[in-house]
Amino acid sequence: MATASETGIITAHREGATKWWTRFLDPSERTLAALLLAPTALLLSLIIVYPVCRLVWTSFQNLSLTSGLPAEFAGLENYRLMIDDPVFWETTWNTVLITLITVPGALLVGLGLALMANMPFRLKWPVRLSLLIPWALPLSFAGLIFAWFFHSEYGVVNDVLRRVGIEGIIWFNSANWAFAAICLTIIWKTSSFMALIILAGLQTIPRSLYEAAEVDGAGRFRQFFEITLPLLKPAIVVALIFRTITALQTFDIPFTMTRGGPGTSTATLAMYIHQNTVDFLDLGYGSALAVVMFLLSMCVTFVYLRMIRAKG
Amino acid sequence: MTVTKTVTWLLAGAALTLSASAAMAQQTNLRVFVSSQHRPDVWRKAFDMYEAQNPNVKVTIETGGNTSEAQAQYLNTIMTAKDSSLDVMILDVIRPAQYAAAGWTVPFNEVIQGDAQAYMKRYLPAYAEANTVDGKVVALPAFADAMFLYYRKDLLEKHGIQPPQTWEELTAASKKIMEAEKDPNLQGLSFQGKAIEGAVCTFLLPYWSMGKQLVSDGKLSFDKDAAVKSLTLWKDFVDQGVAKKNIAEVATDDTRKEFQAGNVVFAVNWSYAWGQFQGPESAVKDKVGVVKLPAVKGGEPASCLGGWEWGVSAYSTNKTEAQKFVQYLSSPETSEFMAVNAALLPAFPEKYTDPDVTKAVPWFAEAKPVVETAKARPVTPRYNEVSEIIRTTVNAVLAGTTTPEQGATQMESRLRRVLR
Structure with missing residues (x-):
């Protein structure tokens, strides 16, 4: 009882x-x-659920506009083709690599920018405005601008290198340099977004905490690691979620800078999807690739959400 | 009285509006897509002449993208969206078959009076073939084209060199001239190494010259040794300093611009470049020679068949008017006009020896056998995939990210997936 x-x-x-x-x-x-x-x-349901369901359904079909044949159910055929498609693996690896390099890169640069913008300036608005400009610029513009910066003959980067006595690099003629140029551009473009979110986080930290720390004799570094960083964590996690998802979908910057070249060494998964659907008109295979990218994004989001819950 | 008057005026007004809209209905607006690299300025003049003969037709020109793929990407988007804004579009010779398979163009069979096959006989056989799919005339030729070797007549004469017959001779000639001229900006050879449609021809030129075919009877007939040799030939030009280091960044019009600026001894390019070499902005006016492309040692010279075709969109709301207009554009008269004014090769065999044409472009008389023997890139609805595989491999080999051997292996396994 x-x-x-x-x-x-x-x-x-x-x-x-x-x-x-x-x-x-x-x-x-x-x-x-x-x-x-x-x-x-x-x-x-109109703009998300229906298209996603339609996408998954198309991925199970043999649907190529160039074949002149009507769509037919193909089961997992498109997914099976992916397994021994070297370009699928290469573009997926490139996408993961871009994410692994540019997300931490943008976080570090963004954190630095946010800390600087949070300093007690007399005129705050010019600093904050200049912080906003890269974020406000369309991705494809950034890609085209930087493609000119890195141009082997007319670009400003090689011009500066030559002036300091270094032989210019043919950036887009080498897989590694082209990849580096793309990553630098992406970091430049996205760190201001990181900085904006972190700056908002910085402003919620009460000044009294720093004052108390000073009284207790904590130095600037100690203050940063014991107060600023722990209290910034929620803002950083939010910024990371957004940035990682957009990094997995990287398209505009490599598309405008290198078109995936040399060869396919800087092509991303999103570019390969675009190529299969828009250029090759193979909607079945393109959809299957898009489903894979969708699942990849879902996994990452899930991991981050678990992290937040664990923290909360 | 006043009421009657008002009513009369109203009726008169209504009648006027009605007749005005009837006149408007007779007016046809045709929107035409023209590739930006093929002298839209001169095409505009041809369109103006049509407008003068047909006052009820107004032609608007649209242009965009500077490469064949960029244009195809744009047109693919318009067509998949079933957009009716375009009536007529110019298509690279490799595309009419694909567009017909996708149902994006209207056949001309009904507007052609009589037997379609007999009608197509007036064109060079390659173009009659490229524009006919299962007995249906899916597009009409705008102009013919093939790849040629342009060379600096003045420099070759100065150093006592004959135009090369083989690629080896070209290498030797380039080295001799570059050494003697001591101009750091002078390149021996410029060709297309960027991952664009032109790079497909770059690969195929020596491959064909070795007597090999890529596709036979719809099946892949890839010869790996020939592919390795072809890729090695081009890579050697870079390694020996005959071509510039960043040739992997060079597209068709870059070759044209660099030659036109006087920085290139030999250039592989299409016929359109001639007109610009002889233009007012050219540094090489009257210093240019054109011959057929060199062969590999012991092989036959080969050229890549080019040319562009006029198709009428299946989503156009003025199909009949558009087809009539295309018949005008694909007539012997327009062909001659474009040959004389824009150096675009005629699709009509007799126009190559026409005195007006040879007066404006003297080398066209010798160009005819080159066009007639030029080889067509493989015809398959999945051509875009075939093209992408070839051009990215050429690009990767020239950039040095892949060796010719690895490139040929990758090319073969990827082509097998597409052309099973």
């Missing part, structure tokens, strides 16, 4: 449950909730 206290807990629990259920079952409130949610649900 249950003891009195146990019964008490159960009753309390049941009361809570009843309350929750009644709230849910109350017809007027339920209708209202449904009505309020309906537009969003409808919009989301």
Whole structure:
């Protein structure tokens, strides 16, 4: 038999449950909730759920516009083709590599920029405005601008190198240098976004903490590692989630800078999807590739969400 | 009285509006896509002449992208969206078959009076073939083309060198001239190493010259040894300093510009370049010679068949007018006009020896056998994939990221996936 206290807990629990259920079952409130949610649900299913389902369905089909044949169900054929497609593996690896290099890179640069922008300047707005400019620039513009910067004959980078006595590099003629140029461009382009989020985080840290630390005799480095960094963690995680997902979808900058060259050494998965669908008109295979990229993004998001929950 | 008057005026007004809109309905607007590298300025003049003969037709020109693939990407987007904004489009010779398979173009069979096959006989056989799919005329030729070897007549004469017959002779001639001229900006040879459509021809020129075919009877007939030799030939030009180090960045029009600036001894390019070499902005005016491309040692000279075709969009709302307009564009008269004014090779065999044409472009008389023997790139609906495999491999080998052997192996295994 249950003891009195146990019964008490159960009753309390049941009361809570009843309350929750009644709230849910109350017809007027339920209708209202449904009505309020309906537009969003409808919009989301129209622009997200339907296209994703359609994409998955297309990925199971043999559908190539150049074949002149109608679509036919092919099961997992498109996925099987992927396994021994060297370009699929190369572009996926390039995408992962770009993510592994540019996400930490942009975080470090962004953190530095945010710390500088948070310093007690007299005129804060010019600093913050210049911080915004790379973020406001369209990706393809950034790619085209930097393609000229890195041009072997007319580019400013090689010009500077020559002036200091270093033989210019033919950036886009070598897989490694082309990759480096792309990563530098992506870091330049995305670190301002990181900086903006981190700057917002910095401003929520109360000054009193630093004052107290100073009284206790903590130096600047100690203050940074004991106060700033721990309190910035939530902002950093949010920034990392956004940045990682966009890094996995990298398209514009390599597309405008190298078109994936030399060979396919700087092509990303997103570019390969675009090539299969837009250039080759092989919608079945392109969709299967897109499903893989979708799953990859989902996995990363899931990992980050777990991290946040663990922290919370 | 006043009421009657008002009504009369209203009726008169309505009648006027109606007749005006009837006149508007007769006016046809045709939107035409022209490749930017093929003298849209001169095509505009040909369009103006049509407008003068057909006052009810207004032609708008649209142009964009500077390479064949960039243009195909744009047109593919328009066509997959079933966009009706374009009526007529110019297509690279490799595309009419693909566009017909996708159902993006309207056949001309109904507007051609009589037997379509007989009608197509007026063109060079290669173009009659490229534009006919299963008995359907899917596009009409805009102009013919092939790759030629341009050379600096003045420099060759100065150093007592004859135009080369083989690629080895070309290497020797380049080295001799470059050493004697001592100009650090002078390149021996310029060709297309960027991963563009032109790089497919770059690969095929020596490959064909060795007597090998890429596709026979719809099946892949890849000869790996010939492929390695072809890739090695081009890479050697870079390694020996005959071609510039960043040749992997060079597209068709870059070759044209560098030759035109006087920085190149030999250049592999299409016929359109001639017009610009002789233009007012050229540093090499009257110093240019054109011959057929060299062969590999012991092989036959080979050229790549080019040329562009006019197709009418299946989504056009003015198909009949558009087809009539294309018939004008693909007529012997327009062909002659474009040959004289833009150095675009005619698709009509008799125009090569036409006195007006040979007066404007003297070398066209010798160009005819080159065009007639030029080889066509493989015809397959999956051509875009074949092209991508070849051009990225050529690009990777020239950039030095892959060796010719590795490149040929990758090319073969990837081609096998596409052409099973």
